[in-house]
Amino acid sequence: MYTGTHLLADLSGCSGLDDAARVELALREAVAAASATLLDVRLHHFGPGQGVTGVALLAESHISIHTWPEHGYAAVDIFLCGQSHDLDAALAALSTRLEAGRCDERRVARGYGLPD
Amino acid sequence: MYTGTHLLADLSGCSGLDDAARVELALREAVAAASATLLDVRLHHFGPGQGVTGVALLAESHISIHTWPEHGYAAVDIFLCGQSHDLDAALAALSTRLEAGRCDERRVARGYGLPD
Numbered sequence: 203m204y205t206g207t208h209l210l211a212d213l214s215g216c217s218g219l220d221d222a223a224r225v226e227l228a229l230r231e232a233v234a235a236a237s238a239t240l241l242d243v244r245l246h247h248f249g250p251g252q253g254v255t256g257v258a259l260l261a262e263s264h265i266s267i268h269t270w271p272e273h274g275y276a277a278v279d280i281f282l283c284g285q286s287h288d289l290d291a292a293l294a295a296l297s298t299r300l301e302a303g304r305c306d307e308r309r310v311a312r313g314y315g316l317p318d
Numbered sequence: 319m320y321t322g323t324h325l326l327a328d329l330s331g332c333s334g335l336d337d338a339a340r341v342e343l344a345l346r347e348a349v350a351a352a353s354a355t356l357l358d359v360r361l362h363h364f365g366p367g368q369g370v371t372g373v374a375l376l377a378e379s380h381i382s383i384h385t386w387p388e389h390g391y392a393a394v395d396i397f398l399c400g401q402s403h404d405l406d407a408a409l410a411a412l413s414t415r416l417e418a419g420r421c422d423e424r425r426v427a428r429g430y431g432l433p434d
Contacts (some may be wrong), residue, residue, distance in 0.1 A: 241362045257373045275430035314391035
């Protein structure tokens with residue numbers, strides 16, 4: 203049975219990836235854009251000029267981001283259960299806030315008893 | 319450039335998926351089995367008999383789990399950067415603790431400038 207869609211996105215050419223406040227804002231904007239329900243948001247900044255790890259726990263699963271500012275690269279995953287949430291809008295919000303120049307994405311259907 | 323591997327696993331036939339303490343233990347055992355560095359662990363229990371959402375933030379990215387006890391189903395993702403960490407051991411730890419009867423997994427290479 204279908205449970206949800208897991209979107210993996212690699213964002214390149216980004217700005218502000220060493221700015222924890224900006225990464226948190228991007229996460230929160232993605233949650234709002236998806237019309238998802240935020241339970242908790244946790245960030246870890248590895249230090250000045252370094253990357254940020256952030257996760258938004260959602261009633262519908264999660265959105266995570268890990269950044270490598272030295273490469274302008276961020277690895278994002280957006281996992282939303284149910285069919286009424288907008289993954290594209292969430293990804294667009296992240297890409298816009300982080301000024302991504304390129305976005306490579308893959309989508310994986312998640313659930314139990316899915317056909318092989 | 320290769321950054322890490324993102325493993326998505328669908329666990330079926332599991333036990334204890336409405337037990338937040340057991341889910342947290344499974345997460346912590348997975349982190350230890352992977353030889354990863356735990357920064358923070360956050361769980362949300364949706365209520366008695368209901369599912370649990372949990373995320374372990376790691377220096378190497380994250381491990382997440384979302385459970386549907388009514389279906390014995392758990393959606394797991396294990397994203398570990400670098401090449402010295404053991405994703406298989408992490409997944410085995412989760413599967414063992416949750417007594418999964420079946421595990422369907424997919425692995426995705428993450429990073430910037432990967433070939434299409």
